[in-house]
Amino acid sequence: MSASDASQLEADLALMWRIRLFEDEVQRLFTQNLVHGSTHLCQGQEAVSVGVCGSLAPGDVITCTYRGHGALIAMGAPLERCFGEILGRAEGLCKGKGGSMHLAAHDRGALGSFAVVGAGIPVAVGAALSAKLQSRDTVALTFFGDGATNIGAFHESLNLAAIWRLPCVFVCENNLYGEYSPIATTTPIDRLADRAAGYGIPGVQVDGNDVTAVRKVAGAAVERARRGSGPTLIEARTYRQAGHSRSDPGAYRPDGELELWKLRDPLVLAAKALQEMGYSDPELDRIRGEAEAAVREARGTAVAWQPPSPESRFEDVLA
């Protein structure tokens, strides 16, 4: 391991801590009834957001899902504006019009969080088509869950991107559950990456809890897309440590499953790897502590913001 590997992993761990602590704080805000609606958290899946988004370059764009806080933060959306949106504040990313399921930051390349399963996949294909038509060497990437691989939009999108050889990367976050249903009860194959074969594109499986492995696989797919060799389907195997949404305690999970996956928590794995590279406990504590401070400050800023004026609901319907 080189020094640059270590500093990359340190940066990745720092970002994963921000996402983890952000999500923990969102959960707290919801249980304290400080915001209404629902939320879909991504604790346990941080390595996918961080490893994948870390392989993108300025100008690249993503679409993601209602479980998209991690992706937005990994794309560089300011924490306080993410909190602000979820809290329904005028200074939120979307002026309080989107909410937890619809974070977007076009200035960071995050085109939108799509709350209908699979809906953001073809939108990324279109962004990739745009890049091709404008002769830009940018890449469009889309995140979706395992459940989305059973919806038509997924299949139509892979097919379209493949026949047009578009600079598009499809990232399936296989967290083993579609809402409350274990993947085996809804999907006849175990290895979702195999679905790429039906469209003649590469399908790669990666340990979605190993941020360095994710970064490597995503980086290769992104570069392949960028040089004009077409799309790739990545299946990142991971685990959703929280329930589907805020009201779901996850009672359908077999006893011990969560505990087993927590041993393979992406933050634990990254910290261990850093220890092996010589990081001390105080250094690891510092990484976490800085993230804690950033999240605490962002939360404080956002909570103090005012709700949008009722009149603003009429704005932004049409350009």
Added chain:
Amino acid sequence: MTERSLRDAVRAALADELRSDDRVFLLGEDIAQAGGVFKATVGLVDEFGAERVRDTPISEVAIIGAATGAALTGMRPVVDLMFADFAAVAFDQIVNQAAKHRYLTGGQCDVPLTIRMANGAGAGFGAQHSQSVDSWLYGTAGLLVVAPATPADAYGLLRSSIQEPNPVVFLEHKAMYGLTGAVRDPPAAVPLGKARIAREGDAVTVVASQLMVHRALDASELLAEEGISVEVVDLRTIWPPDLTTIATSVQKTGRIVVVEEATPAGGWSSALIVDVLDAVFDHLDAAPQRVTGDPTPIPYAAALEAAWMPDAARIAARIRSTVV
């Protein structure tokens, strides 16, 4: 002025937009080599190439979704969805995604997307290829619904739709592609959101769209012989409707009949009448009336389909009932 078919006017508008704006491109099933199922894109691939006039697989969801993604990232896509009934296949992408994306992001983006579709009955295509989908889509916040009744408007409204920064559903009535009419040289853009007085009159206002404009004009001819003077308003933009023009007409005539080709329940014609009541109730001399298709799927046999659709006689009878 040149006499042109509605089909030619559509093709001319597409060609002129492709010529004048590099961001414009077309995508849809069989639009390139085949020139479109309704032949409105014949020859465009030869002039503009297969990158900008793109044949797609039969994937309505991906077509609309990809067009939205392209619209979000600097292009001005024009989708040919073929039969309007197929909007049902891509309903999520049209109504939940394209229409709401600007709002959901707090105005971070425009969505300059045009979706052309062949609307309406009268061509013998049966229940799944003949519907008027105006009323599936109208009233969706963030989405414009535009529907020409003449070749000049087909040209002018399509150019304005493609130039519009918002998603537009552009309805071309499939029984009207061969309809001819005078088009200016050079043809002109027509602003969205502005209705057209298709015939002036002072006894009854008839509001209609697409093929029903022509049937209302036929009915007006019949009634003129009976001494009933009918004003026909062509909506042109179904959503949002030009209430100003309609209200002004009703203030003059005191009567209104709205003609909508679709099934009767829940249509834009009902909503429009409520708006008219709100705006000019005191000017009305008779109860507002509607003429619509029947509350059944659209039947195939020519005799059944013809009976299903509002025709000039049916429209004239309803107009007469408001003036007695």
